[in-house]
Amino acid sequence: TARAARATQRGPGRTADGHPIALLANVGGPADAEAAAALDLEGVGLFRTEFLFLDRAEAPTIEEQRRVYRRVLEPLHGRKVVVRTLDAGADKPVPYACPDPEDNPALGVRGLRTAWRRPDLLRDQLEALALAAADAGATPWVMAPMVATAAEAADFATTARRHGIAKVGVMIEIPAAALRAAAILSEVDFVSLGTNDLAQYTFAADRQLGALAPLLDPWQPALLDLIAFTARAGQATAKPIGVCGEAASDPLLALVLTGLGIDSLSMAPVSVPDVRTALATHTIDDCREIAAAVLRADTAAEARATATHLAHTP
Ligand code: PEP
Ligand code: MG
Numbered sequence: 001t002a003r004a005a006r007a008t009q010r011g012p013g014r015t016a017d018g019h020p021i022a023l024l025a026n027v028g029g030p031a032d033a034e035a036a037a038a039l040d041l042e043g044v045g046l047f048r049t050e051f052l053f054l055d056r057a058e059a060p061t062i063e064e065q066r067r068v069y070r071r072v073l074e075p076l077h078g079r080k081v082v083v084r085t086l087d088a089g090a091d092k093p094v095p096y097a098c099p100d101p102e103d104n105p106a107l108g109v110r111g112l113r114t115a116w117r118r119p120d121l122l123r124d125q126l127e128a129l130a131l132a133a134a135d136a137g138a139t140p141w142v143m144a145p146m147v148a149t150a151a152e153a154a155d156f157a158t159t160a161r162r163h164g165i166a167k168v169g170v171m172i173e174i175p176a177a178a179l180r181a182a183a184i185l186s187e188v189d190f191v192s193l194g195t196n197d198l199a200q201y202t203f204a205a206d207r208q209l210g211a212l213a214p215l216l217d218p219w220q221p222a223l224l225d226l227i228a229f230t231a232r233a234g235q236a237t238a239k240p241i242g243v244c245g246e247a248a249s250d251p252l253l254a255l256v257l258t259g260l261g262i263d264s265l266s267m268a269p270v271s272v273p274d275v276r277t278a279l280a281t282h283t284i285d286d287c288r289e290i291a292a293a294v295l296r297a298d299t300a301a302e303a304r305a306t307a308t309h310l311a312h313t314p
Contacts, residue, residue, distance in 0.1 A: 009273075009280050010040050013265070015258065019284035022264035023272050024080065026244060030071035036269050043080035045192065045266020046244040047072055049125070050092045058096055059121050065128035066135070073136035081138065082192065082242070082266070084171070085125055087145035088114050091208060097121055106206065111146020112156060112170075126163035141167035143192055148174045150183035157188050173197035173245075178226040181233035188239075192266070193230060195245025199223050218247035219300035219307075224256070228295060231261040242266060251278035252307045258284070259291025282311065 013023035024045030025036035029052075036044060052060050052068055060068075073081055088094035089110020097118055102108035115122040126142070133140050144156045147170040160168040172178050173194030185191060195218055196207055202222055205212040227243070234241030242264040247253050249271035255278055257265060265275060282290075290310045297303035 009276050012042055013276055013279055015279050015282055015284045015287060017283040017285075019258070019287075021254075021258050021262070021279055022080065022242075023276055024082070024242070024244075024264055024266035025269045025272070026266050027072070030068060030075075033072040034075045037075035037079075039269050039272065041269065041272050042264075043076055043082075044072075045080075045082050045242055045264055047081060047083045048087065049084060050087055050094070053086055053088065053094045053097065054092065059124065062124050062128045062131070065125060066131045069129055069132035069140075070135045073132055073138040073140060077136065077138065080141065082141040082143060082169070082244075083129060085112070085122060085142065085144050086114065087111050089146075106200065112144040112152060113146060122159065123163070126160055126165060130164045139166050141169060141190065143169035143171055143190070145171045145194070146173060146197070147171060147184070148176045150180055150187055153177075153184045154187040171197075171244075172230050173201070175202050175226060178230045181230040182236065185233055185237045185239050190240040190242070191230070191234065192242040192244045193227055193247075193262075195223065195227070195243060195247035198226060198245065202226060214300070217300040218245070218250065218253060219294075219303040221295075221297060221299070221303060223247075224295060224303065227257065227262075228260050228291075231257075234263075235261045240264065249275065251275050252304070252311055254278055255282055255287045255311055256291045256294050256307055259287030259289070278311070286310075 013021040022042045024043050026046040027033050027044050028048045088097035090106040097114040098109050142165045147153050153170045157168045167189045169188045169190035171194045172191050199216045200207040203215040205215040240263045243262050244266040248265035249267035251274045254275045290307050293306045294303045297306050
């Protein structure tokens with residue numbers, strides 16, 4: 001039975017024929033990191049650092065950040081940890097990082113853009129991360145959110161490497177970045193698709209508006225096309241391409257993402273067992289066949305139905 005299969009599956013994520021897909025956790029702080037470390041997963045694919053910056057009048061000091069980052073890195077010792085630099089703005093308000101009122105905060109000075117006005121915030125965070133990495137004997141991967149152009153990716157990479165960060169990446173969560181994925185990949189070591197914001201910006205649909213949920217469906221063909229386009233750019237460069245948005249937690253969509261050439265899936269830890277089982281019961285060729293059929297669908301419903309049908313056909 002599915003339950004018996006689930007109970008016996010352990011270790012690194014892989015398809016039935018052994019193609020590896022790293023299964024990673026999204027975490028928001030030390031408590032999450034400790035909980036994730038106790039689980040059978042390969043590390044953390046998205047450490048959201050915002051919690052340290054929210055609900056306060058000024059940014060945390062380098063020393064305060066250093067202590068917190070160390071408490072995230074230490075429990076996961078020996079495993080991959082991808083730290084995202086501050087993603088302030090819109091759904092994550094941080095007034096001292098984005099001081100001017102804006103009519104459209106989701107389209108405003110947010111994410112990496114806040115470093116245009118407050119480069120000190122980014123420098124301090126990278127400094128704290130480098131110190132914490134040395135304290136913990138860890139080599140975290142570090143990525144920037146809300147990158148739109150290859151030039152921004154290049155600037156971020158220069159700054160992060162100057163601070164001694166060994167693995168530098170960016171999130172692909174703006175359609176412009178997906179369309180220029182190859183140029184961006186030539187500047188950084190890896191990218192991670194943030195499907196929540198990528199859906200929001202592709203469909204011009206506020207991710208917080210429940211009424212727009214049908215447009216924000218991760219099975220929407222336009223979103224899948226952008227993911228497929230980015231994955232192809234990744235395969236051409238042989239650099240890692242992850243997914244860390246909600247799409248990664250859907251077991252059926254995980255098969256599609258794997259078939260498209262994604263290397264790692266990062267999700268709420270509770271979703272890992274079902275994604276692991278889905279992968280373990282399909283070969284990489286199954287995943288590729290499902291992905292190819294899904295890309296031919298004209299609607300989200302048709303895409304999901306196509307995958308459901310093929311995933312259940314032996
Ligand atoms: C995303 O946008 O998909 C993402 C992973 O980041 P966040 O949800 O924190 O914006
Ligand atoms: Mg995002």
